[in-house]
Amino acid sequence: xxxxxxxxxxxxxxxxxxxxxxxxxxxxxxxxxxxxxxxxxxxxxxxxxxxxxxxxxxxxxxxxxxxxxxxxxxxxxxxxxxxxxxxxxxxxxxxxxxxxxxxxxxxxxxxxxxxxxxxxxxxxxxxxxxxxxxxxxxxxxxxxxxxxxxxxxxxxxxxxxxxxxxxxxxxxxxxxxx
Amino acid sequence: xxxxxxxxxxxxxxxxxxxxxxxxxxxxxxxxxxxxxxxxxxxxxxxxxxxxxxxxxxxxxxxxxxxxxxxxxxxxxxxxxxxxxxxxxxxxxxxxxxxxxxxxxxxxxxxxxxxxxxxxxxxxxxxxxxxxxxxxxxxxxxxxxxxxxxxxxxxxxxxxxxxxxxxxxxxxxxxxxxxxxxxxxxxxxxxxxxxxxxxxxxxxxxxxxxxxxxxxxxxxxxxxxxxxxxxxxxxxxxxxxxxxxxxxx
Numbered sequence: 001x002x003x004x005x006x007x008x009x010x011x012x013x014x015x016x017x018x019x020x021x022x023x024x025x026x027x028x029x030x031x032x033x034x035x036x037x038x039x040x041x042x043x044x045x046x047x048x049x050x051x052x053x054x055x056x057x058x059x060x061x062x063x064x065x066x067x068x069x070x071x072x073x074x075x076x077x078x079x080x081x082x083x084x085x086x087x088x089x090x091x092x093x094x095x096x097x098x099x100x101x102x103x104x105x106x107x108x109x110x111x112x113x114x115x116x117x118x119x120x121x122x123x124x125x126x127x128x129x130x131x132x133x134x135x136x137x138x139x140x141x142x143x144x145x146x147x148x149x150x151x152x153x154x155x156x157x158x159x160x161x162x163x164x165x166x167x168x169x170x171x172x173x174x175x176x177x178x
Numbered sequence: 179x180x181x182x183x184x185x186x187x188x189x190x191x192x193x194x195x196x197x198x199x200x201x202x203x204x205x206x207x208x209x210x211x212x213x214x215x216x217x218x219x220x221x222x223x224x225x226x227x228x229x230x231x232x233x234x235x236x237x238x239x240x241x242x243x244x245x246x247x248x249x250x251x252x253x254x255x256x257x258x259x260x261x262x263x264x265x266x267x268x269x270x271x272x273x274x275x276x277x278x279x280x281x282x283x284x285x286x287x288x289x290x291x292x293x294x295x296x297x298x299x300x301x302x303x304x305x306x307x308x309x310x311x312x313x314x315x316x317x318x319x320x321x322x323x324x325x326x327x328x329x330x331x332x333x334x335x336x337x338x339x340x341x342x343x344x345x346x347x348x349x350x351x352x353x354x355x356x357x358x359x360x361x362x363x364x365x366x367x368x369x370x371x372x373x374x375x376x377x378x379x380x381x382x383x384x385x386x387x388x389x390x391x392x393x394x395x396x397x398x399x400x401x402x403x404x405x406x407x408x409x410x411x412x413x414x415x416x417x418x419x420x421x422x423x424x425x426x427x
Binding site: 023024026037040042045046055067154158161 | 199202203204206207210211213214215216217218219221222231232235243404407408409410411412414415418419
């Protein structure tokens with residue numbers, strides 16, 4: 001089974017049909033997706049700033065990450081589910097979309113960056129946990145994480161302007177009275 | 179509003195924003211990023227009030243950590259939001275979601291401002307003695323002094339802070355401040371120590387520093403922020419979301 005046929009079967013699924021035909025499904029799912037993505041970025045940003053040694057350097061890194069990452073994973077899971085529903089609705093269009101592919105690539109890079117940090121740099125956390133200035137490997141991981149997540153968000157928005165359908169503004173002669 | 183929308187739509191800035199392909203996606207991306215920063219900063223403050231996050235830090239410390247991000251992020255949000263409105267004033271002004279978002283945004287900002295001014299200035303409902311926790315980090319003398327100083331605000335103003343209770347925690351923090359070394363002894367062995375502001379659990383974390391009313395306000399602020407973010411995206415789908423309530427009709 002080719003990837004194209006998998007994508008087609010996703011688009012033909014009942015969930016995809018519901019997403020396309022329900023009046024309120026797409027707006028609500030997309031709004032929740034944005035909310036979850038903003039939360040993912042905001043919580044990861046706090047952890048990344050701690051890795052960069054800025055601004056709350058009194059707090060041990062593990063304490064910052066422990067309390068933040070619960071929220072991050074919850075929000076990420078929500079973004080994943082809502083994103084999958086949005087993808088299903090127009091799977092073929094998304095699959096062909098360059099911005100969508102760049103977004104997926106950026107997400108993959110974020111995962112690789114996190115994995116390297118967890119498997120290598122984090123193993124020595126005991127030595128720098130409370131340091132105001134973590135080692136360079138940790139700072140690089142923090143900086144990369146911020147850049148990659150900014151890229152994810154940019155391409156996510158770019159998709160909306162390149163996927164082939166837009167929500168047009170109402171006509172200029174609309175009655176503004178209310 | 180009709181005239182304002184029409185004149186904005188015809189302005190050269192509006193045309194520029196619409197004509198240059200990357201401006202709107204870039205503005206929206208910055209807007210979403212700053213929403214993330216502002217929302218999570220607000221969430222951290224609210225979770226601290228609820229005792230669910232950073233309960234080992236006094237409220238003024240948490241406030242000072244996150245409030246600047248919130249206010250500066252809000253400025254970026256307003257600037258990018260205003261440019262997005264200029265780029266599509268008709269769409270925005272005819273969206274019920276837009277006006278509801280603006281109203282709720284005003285509520286969230288005012289409520290957060292008043293809330294922060296009230297409790298950060300008073301030192302919250304008390305200060306949790308994090309330096310007494312067994313896993314508390316060794317902190318620089320200056321940091322500890324600032325920490326204890328911030329806690330002292332709560333002690334002085336509220337008279338009911340975790341620092342000022344009868345459990346000996348106050349002395350422990352005082353020693354930390356005076357010597358510049360962290361102490362891990364005071365509350366560690368006490369399973370539950372009654373304090374003026376509530377109850378300290380085994381780890382010395384104040385469990386009930388804020389009144390139920392304050393906690394309700396904190397929850398309310400988060401709910402309003404969630405609604406603001408939701409409505410921001412719903413603007414693009416105003417008719418679908420609001421039906422006959424949408425001003426697009």
